[in-house]
Amino acid sequence: MIREIYIIHESGICLVAKSCQQKKEDVDLLSGFLVAISDFARSMLLQEVQEIKMENVKIIYDMKDSIMIALVISDLRVSKRKFTHLMQRIRVSFLKQYSKHLKEGIIDPSVCRGFDKTLNVWFDGILEEKLINLKVSS
Numbered sequence: 791m792i793r794e795i796y797i798i799h800e801s802g803i804c805l806v807a808k809s810c811q812q813k814k815e816d817v818d819l820l821s822g823f824l825v826a827i828s829d830f831a832r833s834m835l836l837q838e839v840q841e842i843k844m845e846n847v848k849i850i851y852d853m854k855d856s857i858m859i860a861l862v863i864s865d866l867r868v869s870k871r872k873f874t875h876l877m878q879r880i881r882v883s884f885l886k887q888y889s890k891h892l893k894e895g896i897i898d899p900s901v902c903r904g905f906d907k908t909l910n911v912w913f914d915g916i917l918e919e920k921l922i923n924l925k926v927s928s
Contacts, residue, residue, distance in 0.1 A: 792873075793847065794862035795909060796821060797884055797902070799892070800853065805902040806884070808909050824860055828853055840870050852877050855885060856892065883908060 796817065797806035804821035824842075828851070831839045841850040843866065850870040851860035859877040884905055885892075891901050 791864045792861050793864050794860075795880070796824075796851075796858075796860040796862075797880065797905070798825060798858040798860060799897050800825065800856040800858065801897060802826070803897050803899065805857075805888075805897070805899050806905045806909070808906060821858075821860075824849070824851060824858060825853075828858065850877075852881075854881060857881055857884065880909075 793810060795806070795808040796804055798804050798821040802818075802822040802825040804817040807817040827839055827842070831837050838853075839851075841848050846864065846866075848863050848866055849860055850863060850873055851858055852870075852874070859880050861873055861877065863873070884902075887905060887908070888902055891898075
């Protein structure tokens with residue numbers, strides 16, 4: 791089950807945040823943290839962080855083309871491999887709509903607000919008590 795979806799610029803700015811929880815997390819704090827961890831692993835350890843696992847959730851993410859796609863997952867048994875295609879589809883669709891803005895240096899979440907509607911259409915806006923049920927393969 792996917793609880794949250796984040797699209798984050800490599801600068802640490804969260805461009806899109808989709809959550810079904812009433813209590814919104816500090817998206818800027820989370821996005822900065824994820825980018826910092828990713829940068830640290832790449833520069834100091836010469837490795838990529840694939841996921842961060844906590845007691846009740848895990849965050850899987852992938853950075854390509856200056857965009858990080860991060861998913862907060864409530865099922866700890868599910869591997870990142872199950873979500874790789876979904877994250878790729880989200881990235882491709884997002885860049886298709888907003889790459890011109892990013893190339894022009896416009897890294898502004900207000901410009902990307904419309905992508906939330908795209909995510910709703912993809913996932914039929916299905917919200918269930920704090921969890922978003924998403925099909926991970928198509």
